[in-house]
Structures are given as C-alpha cells and as structure tokens.
Amino acid sequence: MSSTQAPVQFSSNEARWQAVQSRNRLADGHFVYAVKTTGVYCRPSSSARLPNRKNVVFFDTAQDAEAAGYRASRRAHADRTLAADERAELVARACRQIEAAPTPPSLDELAAQANMSPFHFHRVFKAETGVTPKAYASAWRARKLRDELGGSATSITDAIYTAGFNSNSRFYEASEQLLGMSARDYRAGGQGAVIRFAIAQCSLGAILVAQSQRGICSIMLGDDPDTLLRNLQDQFARARFVGGDAAFERVVAQVIGFVEAPSIGLNLPLDVRGTAFQERVWQALRDIPPGTTVSYGEIAERIGAPTAVRAVAQACGANRIAVAIPCHRVVRRDGDLSGYRWGVARKRQLLEKEAGTPQHDR
16 A cells, blocks of 8 residues: 555544544544534544544545535634644654755655654645655755755765765766756756757847756846846856757747747746745746736745745746746735836736737837
C-alpha cells in the first residue's frame, strides 16, 4: 500500500468508534462522525462530549455528512479554528525539519514527527503550502544548490552534498531539471548554456523573447530594446546568446500573437525557476482565465497562504515571463492596478485587450 493511501485501520465502523472514544488525532481527515439525536458531526479527536454509540453514524468526509443533512457542531467550529492553528504550526515545523535535514526526510518520518498518519500529513501539508512534502524538499534543495554554486569558495562536489544529495549520480540525474543547465555551467554564470532570443515590436512597445533548452525563460516588455537585452545578459552572465533562427522566429510570432489576441492562447513550454512559494504563485496566475482579474489576497487564499499577501505581490514582481505568466491579471482588492514590472500603462492595455475594450492613446 502506498504511504499516501488511507490507512485500513479506520475502514471499519468498530475501528472508527474506537478512534472516537480515544480522540485519536491520527484518524482526523479519514472520517467524521455524526450524532442522530443532535444532527451535528465532529472530527474523531473532537473534544465534544462522547455520544451514545447507537446514535452515531460515520461518513468519509464532512461534505458527505452535510449532504446527509448534518451540520458542524458549535464545538466543531471551535475545534476547526484550533485545528487550523495547529496545522499551520505542524507544517511550519515540518518545513524547518526539511530545511535542516542533511538529506530530505521521508514522508513517514515527517508524519511521525507531526504525530499523524502519512496519508493525513501529506494532505495537510499540501493544503497548507500548496505543494507536496516531496516537492517542497526538491524546491528547497534547488534553492540551496543555487546558493552554494553561487559561492566562489565551494566546489561543485561540496555544493552537491551540502544541498542534500547523497551521491553524485542522483544529483546529475536531476541537475538539468533543477538548474536548467549543468552544475558547471550554472557555476560559471550560465557559461555553455545556449539562450536563443529575439527582439521585436508589438502594440506594447519592444518585446524580448528568450528560450533556453527547457523552454521560454524570459519575456520582457519595454521602450528600449538595448535595455531589454542588457537585462537578459545580466540573468545569464556567461551564457552563449544566439539570434533567433526561422524556427525561433515562429515562436516569437506566437508570443506576439498572444499579446495582441489573448483569446488564442499560448501553448509553449516554459522554463520557470523560482522558490517553492514563487512557483505556487506563478502556477495560480496561469490558472486565471483571460479577461478576469483577482486580488493579491485571492491568490494568497488559492495557494493556501491567506496571510501571505505581501509575499504574493513580491512573487508577482519577480516574474520574468510576462504575459505567459499573467501577473498583469492581479490587482489590489479595491480594483486599483497598482504596480507592474513593465509599467502600469502596459498592464492596463493588456487587461483592456483581454476584456475586448477599445484601446486609447495614452
């Protein structure tokens, strides 16, 4: 049985009733119990007074209980608030455990530390962070590896082991995905990496499109083509830049076509590199339909971090792939357009294009 499957010890009504009697936290998330005489339901570890067994029925989820006509008890509401705080603290501790460990801890180890079943811990961790424990550990290792390789005193071998890889072979299997290039090339500031690029004009001014071996790594907008090119060169200080050939010119045409007519969509691979949090934000941005806007707070809620509004705004500002990762669709809660890496006027134009409203000279 996979460690992320529901444990069999809570599959029978007898086992579930034992979990309710012992207020077993390991059972939370696997089922709820409802009381016929009161019409309410609770989680297994609820501090509510124990009901008579003959009045208890079990449901796999709270939604199932509500569909059957039961409502969450007032005690359940209080438990839910407490549970939310507990979950946030448990997940924060797990994140610190992942970050401090020489090698990524297993799901079973993380779950045991949180006093949860692997299945429940996996679900709680993903609900709180937006990523699985394994994905969080991978993103942390990638960030640590980039930091280590950026240090002039660290050898590539030392960086590999410091980042949590217990063998060179396992690192080199994942290096292209983590860095987008070999470790040696990354250490050299992108030396050896091939970046295809082209600069063109669109209705928003100059546009630069760049592509690495993995996909589109940069789309920038501006007034001065030379400035755009310098910004790209700063990102990959020693990469080999190649002017676009006919095939790449078609890619650029696709991007420009998407800018001018957002309804046609853009189906190109992206080379997205960021922290685990940034990548969660950027994925949420890509899920926003054209022609609509959401607030920074709504994005924070969608990724399961409702208090991280400022961090969401910072992640939007760090986005280097304009339009394809549509940070222009995020506005303040009052509807104000606020800032945009490539200018508020361009943000307004993009939103007007998507909404189908006429363009005006500004």
